[in-house]
Amino acid sequence: MVEVIDLSKKGRLQGVDLHLPAGSLALLGPNGAGKSTLLGLLAGRLRPDGGVVRLFGHPPRSLAAARVRAYIPQHLTFPSTLRAEEVLEAARRLKGASPASKEEAIWRMGLQDRLKQPVAQLSGGWRQRLTLAAGLMGYPPLWLLDEPASALDSEGLACLQDWLAAHLAMGGLVILSAHRQEEISRLAERYIYLENGRVVRQGRIEYAQEPS
Numbered sequence: 001m002v003e004v005i006d007l008s009k010k011g012r013l014q015g016v017d018l019h020l021p022a023g024s025l026a027l028l029g030p031n032g033a034g035k036s037t038l039l040g041l042l043a044g045r046l047r048p049d050g051g052v053v054r055l056f057g058h059p060p061r062s063l064a065a066a067r068v069r070a071y072i073p074q075h076l077t078f079p080s081t082l083r084a085e086e087v088l089e090a091a092r093r094l095k096g097a098s099p100a101s102k103e104e105a106i107w108r109m110g111l112q113d114r115l116k117q118p119v120a121q122l123s124g125g126w127r128q129r130l131t132l133a134a135g136l137m138g139y140p141p142l143w144l145l146d147e148p149a150s151a152l153d154s155e156g157l158a159c160l161q162d163w164l165a166a167h168l169a170m171g172g173l174v175i176l177s178a179h180r181q182e183e184i185s186r187l188a189e190r191y192i193y194l195e196n197g198r199v200v201r202q203g204r205i206e207y208a209q210e211p212s
């Protein structure tokens with residue numbers, strides 16, 4: 001459950017309210033509307049100037065909130081000399097996830113044939129798949145994803161869509177930002193539309209497709 005009441009960040013976000021018991025929510029809006037700011041506040045990376053956030057009852061900067069949340073920012077870099085498999089193993093240890101969770105993350109994002117490659121040699125889309133596999137491994141209940149699909153090809157998007165659907169089927173919660181209509185309709189059930197840091201409309205996404 002995500003609860004947000006009158007959340008503000010000076011010059012970037014104003015008076016945002018959210019009540020999300022489960023399901024997936026897309027943050028929409030033009031460049032600079034405040035989507036990443038809202039995700040950063042939920043992720044505990046930014047301090048609000050006003051308002052309240054509770055993630056499963058926990059304040060976002062608490063350890064308890066960190067345990068229930070995966071946050072994948074727009075630009076995440078790994079040491080370029082590490083191989084993909086080393087990144088995934090480091091993520092597994094950091095999270096205390098099981099080897100089976102790591103294996104699932106690898107096949108969910110179709111990374112089986114890329115494991116030996118150094119991060120520096122991966123294309124942008126494959127790096128994004130690696131980032132998602134490392135970040136979402138072990139199914140923390142809340143996924144906060146900043147433009148998770150912008151670098152993905154259609155196969156990568158299908159991988160993410162299937163994984164996200166499995167997560168939602170288990171009662172998980174996803175908040176993500178997106179621009180392309182294809183991503184929005186395949187990844188989210190509801191949306192809020194931000195302009196100049198304010199929610200100007202919200203509703204259901206009408207043409208959400210079944211996962212492949």
Ligand SMILES: Nc1ncnc2c1ncn2[C@@H]1O[C@H](COP(=O)(O)OP(=O)(O)OP(=O)(O)O)[C@@H](O)[C@H]1O
Pocket residue numbers: 011012029030031032033034035036037038
């Ligand atoms: N570190 C920062 N310090 C101050 N203002 C910032 C900072 N980062 C972003 N902003 C401002 O906050 C506002 C919201 O930016 P934000 O990155 O949240 O928008 P966005 O909707 O995610 O945009 P995009 O679609 O381009 O990713 C913009 O006016 C931006 O210039």
